[in-house]
Amino acid sequence: xxxxxxxxxxxxxxxxxxxxxxxxxxxxxxxxxxxxxxxxxxxxxxxxxxxxxxxxxxxxxxxxxxxxxxxxxxxxxxxxxxxxxxxxxxxxxxxxxxxxxxxxxxxxxxxxxxx
Amino acid sequence: xxxxxxxxxxxxxxxxxxxxxxxxxxxxxxxxxxxxxxxxxxxxxxxxxxxxxxxxxxxxxxxxxxxxxxxxxxxxxxxxxxxxxxxxxxxxxxxxxxxxxxxxxxxxxxxxx
Numbered sequence: 001x002x003x004x005x006x007x008x009x010x011x012x013x014x015x016x017x018x019x020x021x022x023x024x025x026x027x028x029x030x031x032x033x034x035x036x037x038x039x040x041x042x043x044x045x046x047x048x049x050x051x052x053x054x055x056x057x058x059x060x061x062x063x064x065x066x067x068x069x070x071x072x073x074x075x076x077x078x079x080x081x082x083x084x085x086x087x088x089x090x091x092x093x094x095x096x097x098x099x100x101x102x103x104x105x106x107x108x109x110x111x112x113x114x115x
Numbered sequence: 116x117x118x119x120x121x122x123x124x125x126x127x128x129x130x131x132x133x134x135x136x137x138x139x140x141x142x143x144x145x146x147x148x149x150x151x152x153x154x155x156x157x158x159x160x161x162x163x164x165x166x167x168x169x170x171x172x173x174x175x176x177x178x179x180x181x182x183x184x185x186x187x188x189x190x191x192x193x194x195x196x197x198x199x200x201x202x203x204x205x206x207x208x209x210x211x212x213x214x215x216x217x218x219x220x221x222x223x224x225x226x227x228x
Contacts, residue, residue, distance in 0.1 A: 043220040102147040106158040
């Protein structure tokens with residue numbers, strides 16, 4: 001299958017700082033990228049959907065000014081957690097899909113801990 | 116929008132037994148139904164999928180069935196092994212391209228030796 005690389009795998013940051021997470025499709029053009037948040041022992045909660053060159057569509061309850069998503073190219077999307085707080089600590093995972101594919105390929109996830 | 120319900124939330128079986136996980140969906144336009152397996156701390160991995168023009172698909176010990184009329188689909192794992200222990204997610208997709216995959220809440224499968 002196609003490869004989606006997410007970086008970093010884990011990050012610890014101080015309260016009030018911002019953290020950027022990258023999601024890259026390595027061998028296909030990802031017209032759509034999805035960002036999820038996953039709490040322990042829970043399902044994948046869709047945060048936002050981004051289409052290349054367009055503004056991201058955020059799910060209800062997700063603050064777009066706090067979770068900045070950029071999908072500037074067909075191979076890269078970024079999620080920036082701004083002014084992070086301890087309650088933002090979670091597992092963030094992206095997935096990507098090309099225009100011709102129905103399957104979504106997942107990045108390896110990023111474990112964010114805010115202290 | 117699409118709503119996907121998944122049951123059970125946890126499932127414990129003995130090694131060698133079969134396991135069945137069921138999902139229902141709400142959007143009759145959904146036409147693609149993947150199943151993902153997520154091991155602890157790892158990314159979800161696609162294990163099998165089915166499209167709306169097929170009623171059943173099998174790959175070795177795993178199979179998926181789809182009932183479009185009733186809008187439900189199921190994952191069947193036979194001869195379970197301890198390494199099958201993981202969280203399994205079903206999902207549904209309406210259309211393609213910019214459409215969104217909607218996931219079920221997941222089933223934690225525990226296979227005891």
